[in-house]
Amino acid sequence: MTAHPLTHFDAEGQAHMVDVAAKAETHRVARAAGSIFMQPETLALIAGGSAKKGDVLGIARIAAIQASKRTAELIPLCHPVALTRVAAEFAVDREHGAVHIEVTAECTGRTGVEMEALTAAGVGLLTIYDMMKAVDRGMRIEGIRLLEKKGGKSGHWHAEQD
Amino acid sequence: MTAHPLTHFDAEGQAHMVDVAAKAETHRVARAAGSIFMQPETLALIAGGSAKKGDVLGIARIAAIQASKRTAELIPLCHPVALTRVAAEFAVDREHGAVHIEVTAECTGRTGVEMEALTAAGVGLLTIYDMMKAVDRGMRIEGIRLLEKKGGKSGHWHAEQD
Amino acid sequence: MTAHPLTHFDAEGQAHMVDVAAKAETHRVARAAGSIFMQPETLALIAGGSAKKGDVLGIARIAAIQASKRTAELIPLCHPVALTRVAAEFAVDREHGAVHIEVTAECTGRTGVEMEALTAAGVGLLTIYDMMKAVDRGMRIEGIRLLEKKGGKSGHWHAEQD
Amino acid sequence: MTAHPLTHFDAEGQAHMVDVAAKAETHRVARAAGSIFMQPETLALIAGGSAKKGDVLGIARIAAIQASKRTAELIPLCHPVALTRVAAEFAVDREHGAVHIEVTAECTGRTGVEMEALTAAGVGLLTIYDMMKAVDRGMRIEGIRLLEKKGGKSGHWHAEQD
Amino acid sequence: MTAHPLTHFDAEGQAHMVDVAAKAETHRVARAAGSIFMQPETLALIAGGSAKKGDVLGIARIAAIQASKRTAELIPLCHPVALTRVAAEFAVDREHGAVHIEVTAECTGRTGVEMEALTAAGVGLLTIYDMMKAVDRGMRIEGIRLLEKKGGKSGHWHAEQD
Amino acid sequence: MTAHPLTHFDAEGQAHMVDVAAKAETHRVARAAGSIFMQPETLALIAGGSAKKGDVLGIARIAAIQASKRTAELIPLCHPVALTRVAAEFAVDREHGAVHIEVTAECTGRTGVEMEALTAAGVGLLTIYDMMKAVDRGMRIEGIRLLEKKGGKSGHWHAEQD
Numbered sequence: 005m006t007a008h009p010l011t012h013f014d015a016e017g018q019a020h021m022v023d024v025a026a027k028a029e030t031h032r033v034a035r036a037a038g039s040i041f042m043q044p045e046t047l048a049l050i051a052g053g054s055a056k057k058g059d060v061l062g063i064a065r066i067a068a069i070q071a072s073k074r075t076a077e078l079i080p081l082c083h084p085v086a087l088t089r090v091a092a093e094f095a096v097d098r099e100h101g102a103v104h105i106e107v108t109a110e111c112t113g114r115t116g117v118e119m120e121a122l123t124a125a126g127v128g129l130l131t132i133y134d135m136m137k138a139v140d141r142g143m144r145i146e147g148i149r150l151l152e153k154k155g156g157k158s159g160h161w162h163a164e165q166d
Numbered sequence: 167m168t169a170h171p172l173t174h175f176d177a178e179g180q181a182h183m184v185d186v187a188a189k190a191e192t193h194r195v196a197r198a199a200g201s202i203f204m205q206p207e208t209l210a211l212i213a214g215g216s217a218k219k220g221d222v223l224g225i226a227r228i229a230a231i232q233a234s235k236r237t238a239e240l241i242p243l244c245h246p247v248a249l250t251r252v253a254a255e256f257a258v259d260r261e262h263g264a265v266h267i268e269v270t271a272e273c274t275g276r277t278g279v280e281m282e283a284l285t286a287a288g289v290g291l292l293t294i295y296d297m298m299k300a301v302d303r304g305m306r307i308e309g310i311r312l313l314e315k316k317g318g319k320s321g322h323w324h325a326e327q328d
Numbered sequence: 329m330t331a332h333p334l335t336h337f338d339a340e341g342q343a344h345m346v347d348v349a350a351k352a353e354t355h356r357v358a359r360a361a362g363s364i365f366m367q368p369e370t371l372a373l374i375a376g377g378s379a380k381k382g383d384v385l386g387i388a389r390i391a392a393i394q395a396s397k398r399t400a401e402l403i404p405l406c407h408p409v410a411l412t413r414v415a416a417e418f419a420v421d422r423e424h425g426a427v428h429i430e431v432t433a434e435c436t437g438r439t440g441v442e443m444e445a446l447t448a449a450g451v452g453l454l455t456i457y458d459m460m461k462a463v464d465r466g467m468r469i470e471g472i473r474l475l476e477k478k479g480g481k482s483g484h485w486h487a488e489q490d
Numbered sequence: 491m492t493a494h495p496l497t498h499f500d501a502e503g504q505a506h507m508v509d510v511a512a513k514a515e516t517h518r519v520a521r522a523a524g525s526i527f528m529q530p531e532t533l534a535l536i537a538g539g540s541a542k543k544g545d546v547l548g549i550a551r552i553a554a555i556q557a558s559k560r561t562a563e564l565i566p567l568c569h570p571v572a573l574t575r576v577a578a579e580f581a582v583d584r585e586h587g588a589v590h591i592e593v594t595a596e597c598t599g600r601t602g603v604e605m606e607a608l609t610a611a612g613v614g615l616l617t618i619y620d621m622m623k624a625v626d627r628g629m630r631i632e633g634i635r636l637l638e639k640k641g642g643k644s645g646h647w648h649a650e651q652d
Numbered sequence: 653m654t655a656h657p658l659t660h661f662d663a664e665g666q667a668h669m670v671d672v673a674a675k676a677e678t679h680r681v682a683r684a685a686g687s688i689f690m691q692p693e694t695l696a697l698i699a700g701g702s703a704k705k706g707d708v709l710g711i712a713r714i715a716a717i718q719a720s721k722r723t724a725e726l727i728p729l730c731h732p733v734a735l736t737r738v739a740a741e742f743a744v745d746r747e748h749g750a751v752h753i754e755v756t757a758e759c760t761g762r763t764g765v766e767m768e769a770l771t772a773a774g775v776g777l778l779t780i781y782d783m784m785k786a787v788d789r790g791m792r793i794e795g796i797r798l799l800e801k802k803g804g805k806s807g808h809w810h811a812e813q814d
Numbered sequence: 815m816t817a818h819p820l821t822h823f824d825a826e827g828q829a830h831m832v833d834v835a836a837k838a839e840t841h842r843v844a845r846a847a848g849s850i851f852m853q854p855e856t857l858a859l860i861a862g863g864s865a866k867k868g869d870v871l872g873i874a875r876i877a878a879i880q881a882s883k884r885t886a887e888l889i890p891l892c893h894p895v896a897l898t899r900v901a902a903e904f905a906v907d908r909e910h911g912a913v914h915i916e917v918t919a920e921c922t923g924r925t926g927v928e929m930e931a932l933t934a935a936g937v938g939l940l941t942i943y944d945m946m947k948a949v950d951r952g953m954r955i956e957g958i959r960l961l962e963k964k965g966g967k968s969g970h971w972h973a974e975q976d
Contacts, residue, residue, distance in 0.1 A: 009211060010222075012297045014739070019225055019710070021717050023737035025679055025760050031835055038307070049171060060172075062545050062829070063181055066552050066890045067242050069831050073886050073894055074240070076721050078289050079296045080229050080714045084721055084734050086894050088924060089833035091824070112835050112924075114736060114760075118303075119296050126288045126307070127240050134241045134281050135174045141280075141312055141323055145200070145288070148307035150299075161303055176577070181548070183555050185575035187517055187598050193349055224343070224707050228404045228714050231345050235400050235408055238559050242552045246559055246572050248408050250438060251347035253338070274349050274438075276574060276598075333697060334708070336783045343711055355511055362793070373657060383872055384658075386505070387667055390566045390876050391728050393507050397562050397570055398726070402775050403782045404715050410570050412600060413509035415500070436511050436600075442789075443782050450774045450793070451726050458727045458767050459660045461798075465766075465809055469686070469774070469796035474789055485789055495859060496870070498945045505873055524955070535819060546820075549829055553890050564884070564937050565944045566877050604951075605944050612936045612955070613888050620889045620929050621822045623960075627928075627971055631848070631936070631958035636951055647951055662901070667872070669879050671899035673841055673922050724883050728876045732883055732896050762898060762922075 012081045021081050027114040032155030036121035037106045038148035040129045044101055046140040050132070051096045060135050061094045061103070068092040068128030072109055072120040079123065083115045090120070092128055105129055106151070116158075118150050174243045183243050189276040194317030198283035199268045200310035202291045206263055208302040212294070213258045222297050223256045223265070230254040230290030234271055234282040241285065245277045252282070254290055267291055268313070278320075280312050336405045345405050351438040356479030360445035361430045362472035364453045368425055370464040374456070375420045384459050385418045385427070392416040392452030396433055396444040403447065407439045414444070416452055429453055430475070440482075442474050498567045507567050513600040518641030522607035523592045524634035526615045530587055532626040536618070537582045546621050547580045547589070554578040554614030558595055558606040565609065569601045576606070578614055591615055592637070602644075604636050660729045669729050675762040680803030684769035685754045686796035688777045692749055694788040698780070699744045708783050709742045709751070716740040716776030720757055720768040727771065731763045738768070740776055753777055754799070764806075766798050822891045831891050837924040842965030846931035847916045848958035850939045854911055856950040860942070861906045870945050871904045871913070878902040878938030882919055882930040889933065893925045900930070902938055915939055916961070926968075928960050 007015055011022050050060045069090050076084040089110040094103055105128045109121040129145045136143060153161040170177055173184050212222045231252045238246040251272040256265055267290045271283040291307045298305060315323040331339055335346050374384045393414050400408040413434040418427055429452045433445040453469045460467060477485040493501055497508050536546045555576050562570040575596040580589055591614045595607040615631045622629060639647040656663055659670050698708045717738050724732040737758040742751055753776045757769040777793045784791060801809040818825055821832050860870045879900050886894040899920040904913055915938045919931040939955045946953060963971040 009301065010297060011300045017221075018739075018741070019221070019713055019717070020739040021720075021735065021737055023758065025736040025758055059179075059181070059545060059548050062548050063242055063552055065829055066549055067240065069829070070556075070887070070890055071240055072831075074236075077718070078229065078233055078236070079293050080225055080718055082296060083736065084732075084894075086734065086896065086923075087831065088835040088893065089831055091828075091830040093828070110833065110835055113734075118299060119292065122295060123289075123292055126292055126310075127285075130281065130284055130288055130310075131241050133284060134244060135172060137280060137312075138173045139171065141315065142325060143311070145310035146308050148288075148292075148310075149305070150303055153303065163304060180577075180579070181551055181555070182577040183558075183573065183575055185596065187574040187596055221707060221710050224710050225714055227343055228711055231343070232401070232404055232718075234345075239556070242556055245574065246408075246570075248410065248437075248572065249345065250349040250407065251345055253342075253344040255342070272347065272349055275572075333787065334783060335786045341707075343707070383665075383667070383869060386869055386872050387728055387876055389505055390873055391726065393505070394563070394566055394880075395726055396507075398722075402715065402719055402722070403779050404711055406782060408570075410572065410599075411507065412511040412569065413507055415504075415506040417504070434509065434511055442785060443778065446778055446781060447775075450778055450796075451771075454767065454770055454774060454796075455727050457770060458730060459658060461766060462659045463657065465798055465801065466811060467797070470794050472774075472778075472793035472796075473791070474785075477789065487790060495949065496945060497948045503869075505869070545827075545829070549890055553888065557888055560884075560888070564877065564881055565941050566873055568944060604947060605940065608940055608943060608955075609937075612940055612958075613933075616929065616932055616936055616958075617889050619932060620892060621820060623928060624821045625819065627960055627963065628973060629959070632956050634936075634940075634955035634958075635953070636947075639951065649952060666901075666903070667875055667879070668901040669882075669897065669899055671920065673898040673920055725880070728880055731898065732894075734896065761896075 024083060024114040029112060029114055030155045031112050032116050033110045034116060034118040034121040034153050035108050035151040036125045037151050038125040038129050039102045039104045040132050040143055040145050041102045042143040043140050046136050047101055060132060064128045064131040065092045067131040068107060068124040071127035072124040075120045075123045079119050082119050085111050085113055085117055087111050087120060092124060103132060116153060116156055118153055122148060186276040191274060191276055192317045193274050194278050195272045196278060196280040196283040196315050197270050197313040198287045199313050200287040200291050201264045201266045202294050202305055202307050203264045204305040205302050208298050209263055222294060226290045226293040227254045229293040230269060230286040233289035234286040237282045237285045241281050244281050247273050247275055247279055249273050249282060254286060265294060278315060278318055280315055348407060348438040353436060353438055354479045355436050356440050357434045358440060358442040358445040358477050359432050359475040360449045361475050362449040362453050363426045363428045364456050364467055364469050365426045366467040367464050370460050371425055384456060388452045388455040389416045391455040392431060392448040395451035396448040399444045399447045403443050406443050409435050409437055409441055411435050416448060427456060440480055442477055446472060505567060510569060510600040515598060515600055516641045517598050518602050519596045520602060520604040520607040520639050521594050521637040522611045523637050524611040524615050525588045525590045526618050526629055526631050527588045528629040529626050532622050533587055546618060550614045550617040551578045553617040554593060554610040557613035558610040561606045561609045565605050568605050571597050571599055571603055573597050578610060589618060602639060602642055604639055608634060667729060672731060672762040677760060677762055678803045679760050680764050681758045682764060682766040682769040682801050683756050683799040684773045685799050686773040686777050687750045687752045688780050688791055688793050689750045690791040691788050694784050695749055708780060712776045712779040713740045715779040716755060716772040719775035720772040723768045723771045727767050730767050733759050733761055733765055735759050740772060751780060764801060764804055766801055834893060834924040839922060839924055840965045841922050842926050843920045844926060844928040844931040844963050845918050845961040846935045847961050848935040848939050849912045849914045850942050850953055850955050851912045852953040853950050856946050857911055870942060874938045874941040875902045877941040878917060878934040881937035882934040885930045885933045889929050892929050895921050895923055895927055897921050902934060913942060926963060926966055928963055
């Protein structure tokens with residue numbers, strides 16, 4: 005029987021958490037990004053944020069970091085990973101009416117941390133939606149994607165257009 | 167002191183989980199959607215899925231439903247909600263090289279379930295990314311948004327363009 | 329299209345968390361049981377338990393109660409339930425070389441608590457296995473089953489042989 | 491057999507999650523407090539906090555709110571509770587070299603929310619410890635206590651000395 | 653004072669999470685099994701399952717894999733383990749009216765993964781119960797047991813009768 | 815730009831989960847303590863505890879151990895840690911009307927386990943509060959503090975006054 009083209013399935017097509025025991029413990033890095041688009045007035049409320057005025061981005065950053073640690077609970081076939089670093093940066097983009105997030109996740113282990121970075125980006129943006137939804141229900145989350153991946157057998161990968 | 171324009175912050179700008187005790191227990195519905203774009207060959211692998219060949223969408227559906235129940239853990243200022251129904255539908259769109267998800271969440275309670283529907287949509291799409299990433303790292307998640315919201319004081323809301 | 333014979337699937341066979349909003353909020357009770365069989369020497373170690381000597385059953389009881397509260401996280405299509413009572417009783421059965429557990433779970437809600445009682449019974453027995461496995465790896469967990477169910481549209485149900 | 495003096499144990503002394511089904515669904519409020527004592531230099535680092543300089547208290551507030559929602563997972567015999575409001579306030583006390591936290595938790599339900607308020611206070615203070623421990627390992631958390639409790643059969647309770 | 657016969661308890665009989673720091677990091681494998689017995693008509697509904705008709709076993713497989721990752725949360729004295737592989741196989745047994753599950757769990761670490769395999773087996777079977785309970789409340793889960801264990805100081809262990 | 819005085823914040827004051835990849839994997843130990851003060855009658859109820867009479871301290875010990883494994887979920891910037899040992903000891907102090915807890919946590923890893931020991935101590939004491947609150951709402955948790963820390967670059971640290 006031939007192997008399945010997708011590693012998350014065995015030769016008979018049954019899902020499994022794939023064997024990574026033979027993989028080397030290397031330093032692994034993943035960077036992911038995403039954006040949330042909103043009305044200019046909504047963005048202005050975020051941009052004026054500070055500890056005194058309601059720190060939307062500070063809260064979203066914490067939610068993103070915490071979500072990265074829950075990735076293996078949320079994504080069924082992900083391996084548990086001992087993250088060694090997670091950082092989330094936000095950029096307020098008035099020209100396009102958006103907040104952009106970029107998350108870097110790192111570990112020293114047998115499996116990559118792309119899903120940790122992507123999950124953190126997604127939850128960080130959803131947290132912004134939650135806090136601003138009372139004034140703007142029409143916000144849209146766009147462009148959640150991997151930017152870069154280092155470490156492991158597949159080597160260094162860069163997204164084409166970022 | 168005047169109220170904060172965002173309900174998740176008090177008059178001094180401190181975050182809180184807002185008081186909903188006085189809200190009526192009504193039937194609440196939220197529908198959310200999103201998409202993941204990929205290479206045609208990647209989509210073909212998903213579209214051929216079945217229990218025998220690796221049921222990517224069946225697994226993503228379970229991940230979406232389970233994520234809806236974890237929303238209050240992931241989104242810091244969300245209230246815990248006793249969901250009465252969650253359903254997630256996928257559509258394979260060969261023309262645009264995408265899989266679309268639409269999630270409906272419902273409860274009978276004091277607070278809306280938009281975040282539950284949006285979180286389920288996001289995690290469902292991230293789960294597809296996880297299972298297909300070995301063949302296509304460049305996939306992008308786009309258009310996570312609220313489609314409709316019913317119940318509660320703010321009444322019936324529809325997204326303009328869906 | 330005709331309805332699916334299993335309520336957890338829609339007419340097209342897709343899994344969902346079934347709609348319970350229209351169900352009445354009634355008092356619901358479920359009783360579940362199960363057993364773990366072991367060597368007589370293993371059972372003697374448990375039976376001699378006390379706070380001073382290693383309280384295996386006290387710890388298993390706590391694990392069972394805590395697991396009942398995690399049921400909706402573990403069983404994908406279960407609704408979150410606000411349990412109003414959980415109790416777990418153990419019986420040491422020297423004749424058959426077994427420990428029996430019986431769990432009662434209760435709520436006032438729109439959906440039954442069978443899975444909460446069954447999950448608690450299962451995790452309680454697994455916890456006994458964990459604590460005794462260093463002396464007896466061949467233990468077997470048997471007869472996890474529902475004993476009784478009250479409340480809701482389906483009325484009062486009793487297992488035939490318990 | 492006479493009842494156990496502690497409601498969390500049955501007449502035979504076995505722990506259980508006590509039956510609250512017969513209790514009225516009333517509005518319940520609990521206020522809890524606590525403090526963390528530290529070196530003046532440590533406190534100065536916190537007091538200068540802002541979104542730009544490292545918002546220690548903003549992060550601790552989010553941790554406190556999130557912990558309140560996990561109370562039933564952490565405290566074995568606690569009932570799951572649908573919190574309707576949680577707020578956490580910090581006060582910087584230069585005179586005593588301390589940060590004080592006060593948490594208010596509320597629900598409309600069959601059981602009180604003291605543990606939710608106390609758990610939030612504890613985790614909020616532990617989060618401050620975590621962020622400041624690199625400069626001051628000798629910090630001490632003191633005075634975690636209930637200030638006030640309203641709702642339910644036991645009526646209105648106030649701590650004597652607060 | 654002499655050591656306690658059970659490693660999970662200290663010499664005074666107090667439970668602890670036992671010290672494994674001195675154990676070697678070796679490759680560890682555990683296989684566990686279990687069964688659920690049901691009416692022939694119930695089994696026929698499962699056996700006819702496919703992505704289109706309601707994939708009961710596909711969902712139970714995901715639940716089993718996800719539960720293996722939560723083992724240390726459910727079983728009080730278990731160590732957290734970085735699983736490197738989890739697979740769950742089901743067999744439909746028309747002769748005995750049963751579905752059998754077999755789970756393999758692996759890690760490279762200081763402690764065995766028996767509990768991870770056993771917990772996955774138990775939750776997989778409970779998930780089948782949940783999905784079929786509307787048509788057959790009398791199903792019974794039987795024979796949750798360890799089949800094999802490799803790695804670590806205790807060496808290779810096989811169950812006698814499997 | 816100069817580094818932030820607190821390691822949990824970057825040079826711009828944004829919180830992150832700090833990079834520990836370059837730290838050595840060493841054996842790390844942390845001991846933490848705390849106390850709960852109560853009425854003499856309340857303490858007498860605990861001191862008389864046994865498996866038959868309601869084992870308050872046995873349950874609190876399990877809650878403490880389990881909480882240590884959830885630390886990274888509760889404390890936002892904590893790294894996930896593979897604990898190799900956790901033990902919790904209680905002392906009943908009739909002279910001062912208190913129960914004292916002391917927790918030891920250990921791992922072989924890149925980051926310390928102070929927060930795991932402190933979180934366990936806090937949750938163990940909160941669990942005592944929960945079980946005794948029906949008879950004594952005025953209990954106070956005091957003196958949650960680090961006693962000792964070994965391993966890692968910062969070496970051996972002892973609290974001055976314990």
